[in-house]
Amino acid sequence: MTHRQYDSTGVASIYIEVRPSPPKDLIKSIINQLSQSVNPNPNGKWSRAVDVGCGSGQATFLLADYFDQVIGYDISEPQLQIANQRNQFNNVTFKISSGEGIPLEDNSVQLITVCEALHFFDIEKFNRKVDSLLNSGGLFVTIGYYPVPKLTQIDKPDLNLDHIGQSIDNLMQTWQEHGFPVKVFADMINTKYRCINLPFEKVCHEETFKTTSRRSADYIIDLINSLGTSEKFREKFPEKESSIMNQILNQLHDTFGTKDLSSIQLDVTFEYFIICFRK
Template identity: 30%
Template sequence: MNYPLFVESDHTTKYKAFRRHYPRELYTKILEFYFNTTNLNLDDSDKKIPCALDVGCGSGQATVDLSHYCHRVIGIDGSENQLKNAPLKENIEYQCQIAENLTFLPSNSIDLVTVAIALHWFNIQTFFEQVDHILKPNGGVLSIWCHETSLDNLKADEILKNLSIYDLRSCWNDKTQIVIENYESIIDKFPYQQTKIKHLIEHEEEMSIDQFVNMIETWSLCQTYRKRYGEEKLKQLLETFTNNLAKCYAESSNDINSNNNNNAISDKKMIVKWTVHLHLMKKQ
């Protein structure tokens, strides 16, 4: 992993505080694929996957979710500060390891490998070779996902797109385009092509404008912007972004008008929408 992001203590603390968890439907699809079944009810099911490896786990958002559906979960990340912020549970083990070297695990020992919005940071070919070494044959599952973010206000959604495509454009690297394209440009590099399937999962959440902007600040693009232009420049960029969002929602609201102060407007609730692109494949 050649991109040392998500490593500074201040950033990893914010990452834990403001990054969101993933929808239950995502885990339903993973378990249904693993157990070769349909219409699985997570609340009623006593089926659990024996051992999962969550690669690039960060501060444990997906790792903790997986712990409800797996007997044992190993979360790995290249950032020690990320792992320090990860919640502890009896059936979770965290290790500071990189995706390109999974030799600390026995061959054919893992039932499920998950990668939550991290694949684009890896040396993909090397990672897939490592996965093939540690994933159990005859049914071991590799699960990879990323997501798109949109807003319920058309003008606000355009401002969000402009932030990523224009305002932060100078901070793009060769990995950025891969995730913006939802991994479509590297689909042919995925292993186990004969078993591969894809799900699109729609998910939405009510958040305040401030909560949403705090989440945006955890983006790697914002971290790169901070390093390149300084803390004050990033603060100014996000303040402008916040004010522009507030104006959009003020214009579309009957109870908030443009004369309100920004603090009141930034507390306004908004609907944030995610489309999760979930790729599932099995080792035969």
């Protein structure tokens, strides 16, 4: 059963502002793998790509230059509303569906991608759907990044900020202990999905992709709030959530020596990996 984590309009609006998009060299690596087993059409593009668990289109739009048709599927209406608002491509569409129930004909897709979402799916059912949709030689690619980035303060590059990431990890552990499986999902990503069995031929596993953006330090709070469990935990345990977030906020004030977190500039780096499987 697909887990619902991002159905909230509030979370979706934060998500688009703070979550990264995969770097372009990552997409080029995927396309290079695809070209080794499936030839493009005479126009230089492949016919169809599907991005499952597409969210607000972070990875979906990056496929537009390589395919005649790109379809992003997600179960969150708020995420898809934002994706449609951002869409500037005639060959990209977004539709509601679970990963296990995509309503396309068999053998009609050359590339299926899942970015930062595979851990939410019923893997056995999803594997069957992938197998039915892909053409012979087509690729299934899972893309991931650990949701806690590396932080570097611009004017103090030698300052160790690892304790901030540890606080976010501890918060996810607290969510886990209160019935929300987010830490289990994060651990799946951290181990590069080695705990998930996929019945396809693995043709690549790369971990060399990074994306860095300049952010103010209050981004850290927004990043936490972009995790779907954050809002669900707040609704069920408001006092505990308030206490934990105040502790994290005080930690940030102490670390940066100011309560004005918007005045502190950080480089925020997410490290991506891809695993490519060929049918």
